Amino acid sequence: MNSTLVMAPKKKSSRVSWARLDPDLLRIISKKLFDIFSFICFHAVCKRWRAATSISDPPSKFSCVIDWPKGKGKLDDTLRVYSINSHRTHTFHVPDARFYGPSDGHMLLFECDRSIEECQSFLNPLAWKERFVPLDVPVDNVDPISLGRNLIRNDEPSFFYKDDEHHFLCFWQSEKNDWTEIRVPFIQTVAFYDHKFFFAEWGHQNKRVGVIDETTGVLLSYLPPPTDDFYHRYLIATDGGLLAVEMKDGMSILPSLVNDLTKCQFEVFRLENYPQNSHWIKLSDFRDLMLFLDKQNGFSLKASDFGGFKGNCIYFITSGSKFPK
Structure with missing residues (x-):
């Protein structure tokens, strides 16, 4: 077979x-x-x-949290970046520069060039773009700010500085390929919304919110604040409008000194009908939004864009850490 x-x-x-x-x-x-x-x-x-x-x-x-330790009399060269999304900390050593803070995708670095002159620049580590701060700006008085410009995919740096008795807001304009400098009152919070800068002016005589046009640098108008007690405050740009956040803890201390958040209360307002009939309405909730605050800056994200996160929440950092954008 x-x-x-x-x-x-x-x-x-x-x-x-x-x-x-x-x-x-x-x-x-x-x-x-x-x-x-x-x-x-x-x-x-x-x-x-x-x-x-x-x-x-x-x-x-999802944004990260930047922290850098202070050494004896100077800043350490160690930079720590904590990812809120993955809960991981990444450590970098920057021996040739000192890190001063983030601003919309850029990091403000201070270094000494070969001519032994002090200089500062904003560096975007992803695109490797560098914006040098004008030489006449005092090195020790620069305070970078995060404005949430990513809402319109425009991540150019901005900062404040003080010279003698005056304060200035500086921001990079790609159209001019140069810095624009505007003299402003003493302010602690600023937001970028609808191609305009909104800043809260809070002095002994003036309690108001100013509006500056980004293109021209002209002061357009002043708006009333959400409340007369709008002192520990934040202005935050969102896809759905401009928000104002007031932090209250019953003790009238600065946000940078808060240790017990259980004693704090937050009130959130939204700007309506700008510019014809501008007014603020108090929100009982802000639904899908997550608000992130440090001692002077704030930004928002949609919880639905990030799995596992909850909306209608405020996340607050009490240390010296700052949010990069």
């Missing part, structure tokens, strides 16, 4: 080459990486993954 040996067909391997994923699929995956460090690792996997994404145009991301 003759028998015939029949060979079974070879099964195709079910293994998928991750390096050959379609570029459109890679872009979709990259948009889900809310941690900037994860996005950088994604971009560095291989040439195909790198070609599908742009390191200078990262997706919407």
Whole structure:
């Protein structure tokens, strides 16, 4: 009896080459990486993954918290960045510069150049863009601010500085390829919304919110504050409007000195009908929004854009840490 040996067909391997994923699929995956460090690792996997994404145009991301320890009489060269999304801390050593704070995707660095002259610059570490602060700006009086410009994908740096008895707001204008400098009253909070700067002026005589046009630098108008007690305050730009947040703890101390948040209360207002009939309405809740505050800055994110996070919440940092944008 003759028998015939029949060979079974070879099964195709079910293994998928991750390096050959379609570029459109890679872009979709990259948009889900809310941690900037994860996005950088994604971009560095291989040439195909790198070609599908742009390191200078990262997706919407959950912000990180920056902290840097102070040494004996000077700032340490260690920079710590904590990811709120992944709960991981990344440590960097910056021996040639001192870090002064973040501003809309840029980090303000102080260093000494070869001519031994003090200089400062805003560096975007992703796009590797650098904006040097004008030489006549006092080195020790610069305070970088985060304005939430990512709402319109315009992440240019801004800062305050004090010279003698005057205060100035400076911001970079790409159209002019130069800094614009505006003299302003003493203010502690500023927001960027609808191509305008909104700042809270709070002095012995004036309690109001000023509005400056970004393009012309002209002071457009003054608005009344949400309340007469709008002292520990924040202005925050959101997709749905401009918010004002008042922090109360019953002891009239500064936000930077708060230790027990259980004693604090927050009131949130939204600006309505600007500029025809401007007024503030108090919100009972802000639904899908998450508000993030440090001792002087604030910004907002939508909880629905980030899985696992809850809206209608305020997150407050009491230490010297700051939020990069």
